[in-house]
Amino acid sequence: MQYRLGSEVKKDFPILSTVLPNGKRLVYLDNAATTQKPIQVINALADFYKFTNANVARSAHYLGEKTTIAYNDARKEVAKFINADQDEIIFTSGTTESINTIAYGWGDENVSEGDEIVVMTSEHHSDFVPWQQLALRKKAHFKVVPLREDGTIDIDTVKRYVTSKTKVVACAGMTNSFGIINPVEEIGHIAHKSGAVFVVDGAQSVPSMPTDVKRMDADFLSFSGHKMLGPMGIGVLYVKKSIIESLKPFLTGGGMIDEVKNDSTTFACAPDRYEAGTPNVEGAVGLATAIRYLREIGMEGILEHERDLLGYAYERLSSVDRVILYGPKNFEKRGGILSFNIRGIHPHDVASILDANGVAIRSGHHCAQPILRYLNVEFMATARASFYIYNERSDIDVLVDAIEDAKRRFS
Amino acid sequence: MRDFSDLYAEIIMDHQKHPRNFGTLPIFDKEVQMTNSSCGDQISLQVKFEDGKIKDIKFKGMGCAISMASASVMTELLKGTDVNEAKRISSEFIEMVTNGKAPVDDLKDAQVFSGVSKYPMRVKCATLAWHAVQKALSD
Ligand SMILES: Cc1ncc(COP(=O)(O)O)c(C=O)c1O
Numbered sequence: 001m002q003y004r005l006g007s008e009v010k011k012d013f014p015i016l017s018t019v020l021p022n023g024k025r026l027v028y029l030d031n032a033a034t035t036q037k038p039i040q041v042i043n044a045l046a047d048f049y050k051f052t053n054a055n056v057a058r059s060a061h062y063l064g065e066k067t068t069i070a071y072n073d074a075r076k077e078v079a080k081f082i083n084a085d086q087d088e089i090i091f092t093s094g095t096t097e098s099i100n101t102i103a104y105g106w107g108d109e110n111v112s113e114g115d116e117i118v119v120m121t122s123e124h125h126s127d128f129v130p131w132q133q134l135a136l137r138k139k140a141h142f143k144v145v146p147l148r149e150d151g152t153i154d155i156d157t158v159k160r161y162v163t164s165k166t167k168v169v170a171c172a173g174m175t176n177s178f179g180i181i182n183p184v185e186e187i188g189h190i191a192h193k194s195g196a197v198f199v200v201d202g203a204q205s206v207p208s209m210p211t212d213v214k215r216m217d218a219d220f221l222s223f224s225g226h227k228m229l230g231p232m233g234i235g236v237l238y239v240k241k242s243i244i245e246s247l248k249p250f251l252t253g254g255g256m257i258d259e260v261k262n263d264s265t266t267f268a269c270a271p272d273r274y275e276a277g278t279p280n281v282e283g284a285v286g287l288a289t290a291i292r293y294l295r296e297i298g299m300e301g302i303l304e305h306e307r308d309l310l311g312y313a314y315e316r317l318s319s320v321d322r323v324i325l326y327g328p329k330n331f332e333k334r335g336g337i338l339s340f341n342i343r344g345i346h347p348h349d350v351a352s353i354l355d356a357n358g359v360a361i362r363s364g365h366h367c368a369q370p371i372l373r374y375l376n377v378e379f380m381a382t383a384r385a386s387f388y389i390y391n392e393r394s395d396i397d398v399l400v401d402a403i404e405d406a407k408r409r410f411s
Numbered sequence: 412m413r414d415f416s417d418l419y420a421e422i423i424m425d426h427q428k429h430p431r432n433f434g435t436l437p438i439f440d441k442e443v444q445m446t447n448s449s450c451g452d453q454i455s456l457q458v459k460f461e462d463g464k465i466k467d468i469k470f471k472g473m474g475c476a477i478s479m480a481s482a483s484v485m486t487e488l489l490k491g492t493d494v495n496e497a498k499r500i501s502s503e504f505i506e507m508v509t510n511g512k513a514p515v516d517d518l519k520d521a522q523v524f525s526g527v528s529k530y531p532m533r534v535k536c537a538t539l540a541w542h543a544v545q546k547a548l549s550d
Contacts, residue, residue: 022414346475348450348536349419356415364450379473380451409415409424410476 005305006392009297012038013390024358027395032176032204032337032386033362034226037290041229044289048282056281057255057272071281074288075271081291082221083212084238090274091284094235095203096126098222099170101237101274102199103130105247106220107168110197113139116166118196120145120153120182121374122175125367127201127222131170140167144370150328151178151371155186166196173205173216177368178327179310179337179386181205188217197243203227207388208306208335210299213238225283229290234283237274244270251276302389306336309387313338313396320400322407326375326382336387339366342403345410347383353409354383357402361385418530419476420523422484427476432469432486439467441547447535452478456543464493468544475536477527482540484521489544498548501541508537 010016013036018026028036048070054063056071072086079086092098107130111117117131121144135142145161148154153171162169169191174181184200191198197219202211206221207228213221218238225234239247249256249267253276258266267273294302311331317323317340326339342350351363362384365372372380385399439457446453452474459467468490470482485504489497499517506512507525514522527537 348475348477348533352418352530352533353415356417409419 005301005389010390014039016390020358027359027398029385030360030362031388035229035388037229038293040293041286041289045282045286048285055278067281070285074284077288077291078236083214087271088238088241090237090271091279092235092237093233094224095222098235098237099126100130101250102220103134104250107134109248111138111140111167115140116143117168118143118161118166119170121147122151122371123172124176127170152180152328153182158187158190162190162194164194166194169196170199172201174335176204177366177371178339179335181333181335184216209303219243225287229293230287231283234280234287249273253277303335306387307331309391310336310338312393316400339382339384341378341382342406345406346379347381350383350406353406354402357405359399359402417526422520422523423480426480426483430479430483434469436467436469443543443547445539445543447539449535452536452539454482454540454543456547458547465489465497477533478536478539481524481537485540485544488519488521494548501545504541505538508534
């Protein structure tokens with residue numbers, strides 16, 4: 001490995017040297033919401049505008065060619081990153097748009113009355129609401145798989161929920177509420193045995209662990225650039241080649257057509273067919289740069305680094321009075337996300353007091369109300385610290401001190 | 412947050428520890444339930460009117476210190492006031508917190524929430540009870 005995760009990569013992230021107006025050094029622990037960007041990605045965006053920018057796949061001039069090449073290269077980079085072919089990669093604005101593209105483009109064509117759609121209780125609203133709404137449109141059954149008490153999925157329960165009527169099984173690679181790594185290969189196997197398509201929400205898992213769409217045998221995989229060092233507004237939808245042509249384009253217009261006549265239109269091949277209008281080329285270029293950066297530091301080491309920080313945070317916090325830690329104790333099933341509460345203090349107040357100490361965390365329902373309701377979490381909300389490649393143990397020391405400060409102020 | 416007291420003035424901490432008018436009324440004319448969907452704060456408000464005035468008012472709820480203290484301050488301020496006066500005062504409060512309008516004297520203790528306008532993520536916490544009372548007074 002070329003870099004050491006933690007202090008050494010931190011130098012690449014200009015924003016991490018922020019000092020707050022009150023003189024506190026920023027400790028950024030809100031990576032599950034969005035990650036910061038290394039100077040390499042920031043420069044790639046600036047360079048795109050300085051040296052490349054034109055419209056893509058339309059303009060046969062010097063800059064037009066350069067832009068088209070940059071966009072195609074970005075697609076190749078993304079494909080290689082998840083072991084897919086480049087024509088299986090559709091650029092979107094993010095995970096939410098990717099999943100809606102599946103729910104409308106595939107779901108509306110292939111799900112009918114009486115069919116079943118199966119999702120986990122721990123899904124993010126983005127992998128929950130589009131399926132619930134599809135079920136309502138089609139009068140299909142929306143089945144939500146219950147969890148174990150620690151928030152993990154029980155494979156035998158999934159087996160009971162998936163039947164011959166099931167058309168879609170949707171599941172996150174890693175949950176954003178408690179950072180639980182789901183057994184996607186096993187769930188995919190269950191889905192396929194029943195003839196359902198398997199949809200993976202990779203928004204949290206793709207940034208933290210090596211992803212191989214062939215190994216997990218996903219039919220669809222979605223993820224967002226901004227959670228893996230890339231820009232906001234760019235995301236990916238992977239669709240397995242054997243079914244990509246069965247996806248109906250849900251946006252039509254320029255760039256996605258083959259031939260347009262007054263009374264009919266034929267569409268271009270995938271993936272162009274699914275990218276109507278001028279795409280986010282600089283976003284794709286930024287994402288490809290982020291992927292190259294991640295590849296250089298080594299995807300294999302990221303989860304290990306996150307787990308080291310998680311273990312250290314657990315060690316320090318489990319002895320702190322009034323602190324409740326959520327999720328399984330078995331770290332093998334987890335990434336770098338730690339949801340917690342301080343008994344008697346609302347997580348929003350916790351977040352504000354941590355902020356006064358320079359510590360950025362998220363508080364609230366994390367767009368995952370079903371699991372918080374299901375597990376009866378106090379306040380229906382938690383505070384959530386989430387770690388990434390540039391965090392180090394000293395960040396957690398600051399977090400623990402800030403938690404003590406919160407307890408003191410709300411004694 | 413620049414400083415703890417920026418958001419959590421002493422009055423706010425006092426009200427969150429010892430909320431006034433917390434509970435339910437045996438008889439009431441209006442009941443309003445409201446939630447702040449972005450963070451899950453909930454309030455249930457009961458109001459009893461008499462001669463065009465707020466005769467009694469109580470709240471129950473679950474939420475952060477800002478939302479609960481704000482509800483407590485609101486009930487203390489509006490109890491006994493004329494309905495039209497209460498409408499005007501609650502509009503003043505919402506203007507102050509949402510748009511950063513300078514606090515007016517009529518708001519008394521509630522003026523301490525003026526700092527919240529600099530924290531857009533907390534504006535909905537501070538205004539929840541005031542939107543609830545506006546609803547109770549309007550329809
Ligand atoms: C598991 C999961 N799914 C979906 C999303 C939605 O991602 P985006 O907001 O980038 O579309 C998120 C991000 O919050 C997430 O963590």
